[in-house]
Amino acid sequence: MNWIKNNWNWVLVVIVGIIPLINIFSMIHLDFSSSADSWISMGTVSIPGHRAGEATRIVSGAHVAVKETGEWAIRWLVVILSLTPVAILAGIKSRLFVRQAAGITTFVYAALHFVFFCIDRGWIETFKEFGYVMGLIAALIMTILAITSNRKSMRFMRKKWKKMHRAAYLAALLAVTHVVLLEHGAWLPYLIILVLGFVVRTSFVKSLLLKLRTRNVVALAQS
Numbered sequence: 680m681n682w683i684k685n686n687w688n689w690v691l692v693v694i695v696g697i698i699p700l701i702n703i704f705s706m707i708h709l710d711f712s713s714s715a716d717s718w719i720s721m722g723t724v725s726i727p728g729h730r731a732g733e734a735t736r737i738v739s740g741a742h743v744a745v746k747e748t749g750e751w752a753i754r755w756l757v758v759i760l761s762l763t764p765v766a767i768l769a770g771i772k773s774r775l776f777v778r779q780a781a782g783i784t785t786f787v788y789a790a791l792h793f794v795f796f797c798i799d800r801g802w803i804e805t806f807k808e809f810g811y812v813m814g815l816i817a818a819l820i821m822t823i824l825a826i827t828s829n830r831k832s833m834r835f836m837r838k839k840w841k842k843m844h845r846a847a848y849l850a851a852l853l854a855v856t857h858v859v860l861l862e863h864g865a866w867l868p869y870l871i872i873l874v875l876g877f878v879v880r881t882s883f884v885k886s887l888l889l890k891l892r893t894r895n896v897v898a899l900a901q902s
Contacts, residue, residue, distance in 0.1 A: 688777050696784035699751055703791070706740035721798065741799035748795060748870060749814075750864055752788035756821070756851050757869050763878040767888055779828050786825035789818045810860030817853035820846050848877065 706721045721740030759781050766772045770783070793815070805811045824844055826832075833840045851873050858866040878884055 686776075687821040688774065689780050692777055692780040692784065696755070696780075696787070699747065700791075700845050701752070703747055721795075722868060741795050745792060745799055746863060748788045748792040749858075752785055752792055752821075753851070753854050753858070753869055755788060756854060757872050759785060759898065760847055760851055760873060760876050763877040767879055767885055768892075769827045770892060782828045783825055786821050789821045793818055808861070810857050813860065814829040814857035816845055816848045819859060820850040820853070824850070848873070 705749050708720045708722060709718060710720065711718050721744065723737050724740050724743050725735050725737055759778065762773045762778060762781075777808065793805075796802075796811075818895050824847060827836070827840065827843065835844065851869075855873070857868050858869075860862050879888065
């Protein structure tokens, strides 16, 4: 109980990250019999039309899983990149292992997004459209960041580690471009949050916000 009390925020990240996977993995069917065409399948799912009056569509479970894992990958990436702006604005700093948990969660969803895409469309389809290529590059960047998201890498790379992990912004930009080009979901809210977060992190805006926050703290203490 003491461990949970001291690490509740890490536990919360893990739980929130796992919950959407329960529904996604429930669509997977395994069949190792000799008569099966494939040992893994995802059946079909009925989804409503995108527009009013549009008929219900029958799509593969893998198609739904691709969409769900892709959206969650971008959401978690936005969360990670919002932690520092939140710390600057509100003074609420997140612990390193919480950032690591969020980063690993992002990578897991990005990896599953690619796996389900391969199940649904085949891996060769990744290279047939520019939007897919952008998504693949974003996933590769997140893979590198996930592999180096540990204290050993931080000690080995020192100042270069922080510079390299700023590539998360590039991954986010590529992920949003991926969504825009393929028209597979809402992208504007993510872009707005990312742009605002980048502006807050600039030296001028960051120093200005820190001065304002310090001034407000002093004013409250004197009141």
